[in-house]
Amino acid sequence: MKLSLVVPCYNEEGNVKRFYEETVRVLGGYRDSTLLADTELIFINDGSRDGTWKGLKEIYETSPHHIRVLSFSRNFGKEAALLAGLRASQGDYTAIIDADLQQRPEYVLQMLDFLEEHAEYDAVACYQEERKEGAFMAWVKSCFYKVIDSLSDVPIAQAASDFRLLRRCVVDAILSLPEKCRFSKGIFAWVGFETYLMPYKVEERTEGESKWNFWKLLRYAFSGIMSFSDKPLIVSSVLGIFLFALAILMMLVVVIKTLIWGDPVAGFPTLCSLLLLLSGVQLLSVGILGQYLAKNYTETKDRPVYILKEDLGK
Ligand code: UDP
Ligand code: MG
Numbered sequence: 001m002k003l004s005l006v007v008p009c010y011n012e013e014g015n016v017k018r019f020y021e022e023t024v025r026v027l028g029g030y031r032d033s034t035l036l037a038d039t040e041l042i043f044i045n046d047g048s049r050d051g052t053w054k055g056l057k058e059i060y061e062t063s064p065h066h067i068r069v070l071s072f073s074r075n076f077g078k079e080a081a082l083l084a085g086l087r088a089s090q091g092d093y094t095a096i097i098d099a100d101l102q103q104r105p106e107y108v109l110q111m112l113d114f115l116e117e118h119a120e121y122d123a124v125a126c127y128q129e130e131r132k133e134g135a136f137m138a139w140v141k142s143c144f145y146k147v148i149d150s151l152s153d154v155p156i157a158q159a160a161s162d163f164r165l166l167r168r169c170v171v172d173a174i175l176s177l178p179e180k181c182r183f184s185k186g187i188f189a190w191v192g193f194e195t196y197l198m199p200y201k202v203e204e205r206t207e208g209e210s211k212w213n214f215w216k217l218l219r220y221a222f223s224g225i226m227s228f229s230d231k232p233l234i235v236s237s238v239l240g241i242f243l244f245a246l247a248i249l250m251m252l253v254v255v256i257k258t259l260i261w262g263d264p265v266a267g268f269p270t271l272c273s274l275l276l277l278l279s280g281v282q283l284l285s286v287g288i289l290g291q292y293l294a295k296n297y298t299e300t301k302d303r304p305v306y307i308l309k310e311d312l313g314k
Helices: 016-028 052-062 078-088 106-117 135-151 168-175 184-191 214-228 231-261 268-301
Strands: 003-009 039-045 066-072 093-096 123-128 160-167 195-200 308-312
Touching: 003 016, 003 078, 003 106, 016 039, 016 052, 016 106, 039 052, 039 078, 052 066, 052 308, 066 078, 078 093, 078 168, 093 106, 093 168, 106 123, 106 160, 106 195, 135 214, 160 168, 160 184, 160 195, 168 184, 184 214, 214 268, 231 268
Parallel strands: 003 039, 003 093, 039 066, 123 195
Antiparallel strands: 066 308, 093 160, 123 160
16 A cells, blocks of 8 residues: 555544545546555544544445545544554555645645655655634644743644654654553654655635634643643742742841841731742642643553544455
8 A cells, every 4th residue: 555544534524525535536636547546545533423424434335445434432532533543554655634625635645746756754744834713823822832842852843733644664653652642743743753844725614613622722732741841840840949949038038137127027918929929839830740640640541542433444
């Protein structure tokens, strides 16, 4: 198999058929006419609650091409779907592409051409030339990437999306990471390999709606930071040391002031603000610690990342 397309689908009933038809049309028009016959499409139905599964089954039953459909027992999230898809993929090249046609299949061919011409690169990642989302979301996302990039030990390409084409060696490297809390952008960066950034134009979503909102993104962001950096733990220790030094200094000032000038200490406001500050910092530190513990807890439970309910085309 030359090319595998991994397509996560969650409530995409209006898109899967169109995606399939468009992809077959585009791949069929490639200058190498054998490509389509040498391509597998791996759809992952991530616990959709609409007609996605029915649509995928129809595609599987009527398609003359290589189709694999994995279906989860419930919604496990895009990261889990990607993992399942990468595990199933057999191609020399594996593309990750959304089912909603916001990412045109033509770009997969462009990425393929690039990797075939440039042996020194192992992966191509697409980035949006201009972001189509609202100014607020764009700002939130760019802040998050700045924070995680500065915290993480490996540089995480800010703009790069999950829309990628990977050589076999990269897929194998990604699959060799056993962790359960999977943050793809971090994992792509962590495994290394030469990655070329290719600009692409994101299309409008015509059917269904985006599964991301502000709170989901925030949760994803925190999980990403905790998975790829231990610096927040250092931050809380540094803060602790700083406050300790400050407290000693303040005590000295108070003692000296009382001894020399006999000043009565203005109590209540000082006490109040100190108490608030210190308990805030303590809670923050305990919270950070708790987040790491929670991650550890999830990893040691060693539950599978997803549960497969159906597997067509194995
Ligand atoms: N997706 C998924 N599981 C989820 C959420 C999303 O498999 O829990 C899929 C979704 O069907 C789509 C892709 O991930 O193919 C990207 O999702 P979406 O289009 O909502 O994200 P956006 O393009 O708005 O960033
Ligand atoms: Mg989308």
